[in-house]
Amino acid sequence: TLPRLPGARPCIPKDFGHGSLVCVCNATYCDTLDPLVLPAVGSYVKYESSKAGKRLERSEGRFQSSLRTPGSAAGGRWCHRGTPRHQGLSRGLPAGLLLTLNISALYQHVKGFGGSLSDAAAMNILKLSQPAQDNLLRSYFSESGIEYNLIRVPMACSDFSVRPYSYDDVPDDYELKHFRLADEDVRMKV
Numbered sequence: 001t002l003p004r005l006p007g008a009r010p011c012i013p014k015d016f017g018h019g020s021l022v023c024v025c026n027a028t029y030c031d032t033l034d035p036l037v038l039p040a041v042g043s044y045v046k047y048e049s050s051k052a053g054k055r056l057e058r059s060e061g062r063f064q065s066s067l068r069t070p071g072s073a074a075g076g077r078w079c080h081r082g083t084p085r086h087q088g089l090s091r092g093l094p095a096g097l098l099l100t101l102n103i104s105a106l107y108q109h110v111k112g113f114g115g116s117l118s119d120a121a122a123m124n125i126l127k128l129s130q131p132a133q134d135n136l137l138r139s140y141f142s143e144s145g146i147e148y149n150l151i152r153v154p155m156a157c158s159d160f161s162v163r164p165y166s167y168d169d170v171p172d173d174y175e176l177k178h179f180r181l182a183d184e185d186v187r188m189k190v
Contacts, residue, residue: 008034011055019051027131030139031055033146063101114150115140118160122188153189156182 011023011031023031033056039045042063047056125133139145156166161184170178181190 008032013053013055021051021053023055025132025136025139027129027135030135030145032139032144034058035143036147112149113146114148114152116152116154117189118154118158119162119184119188120160122184123162126188157184 009029009032012029013021014024015021025031033047039060044061044063046059046061048054048059049056125136128136140148154160157164165182165184167181168176168179173179
């Protein structure tokens with residue numbers, strides 16, 4: 001098993017020009033966050049990144065539970081009004097903007113968060129040394145990283161593949177007798 005890294009480790013920026021900063025992740029170092037903790041009821045936590053150099057910078061704030069909007073039931077909504085002088089969520093938002101969270105109405109269930117593992121991503125990961133691969137994967141999937149729990153894998157090739165391919169190029173093969181995973185799938189994605 002991979003050892004757990006304690007606490008946050010700051011980004012070591014690398015500039016690729018054109019205002020494109022990335023955080024260095026190699027065999028000995030990757031930036032990490034403090035363990036995620038849910039905020040108290042009526043509070044929020046915001047993580048912000050920017051071209052100016054912020055990298056998942058954490059800030060906290062409180063919603064106003066006393067601000068009522070038309071049709072709101074007591075205790076059912078938390079509101080936050082954007083003002084130029086307020087720190088946190090409303091900074092940079094137009095004055096008068098009202099964000100209302102109706103905590104009594106749920107519309108969807110979030111299964112998790114993640115990213116895409118394309119051929120290009122897999123090829124680049126496989127070019128890293130084993131310790132760098134471990135560090136990178138830890139930064140995505142572990143408790144000391146951003147805790148991804150979902151990955152989208154394209155079926156056959158995508159626009160991030162080095163060649164076009166599919167799983168069954170035989171016309172009229174409705175029973176999929178010629179179905180085969182491509183080498184890219186076996187080597188890099190499965």
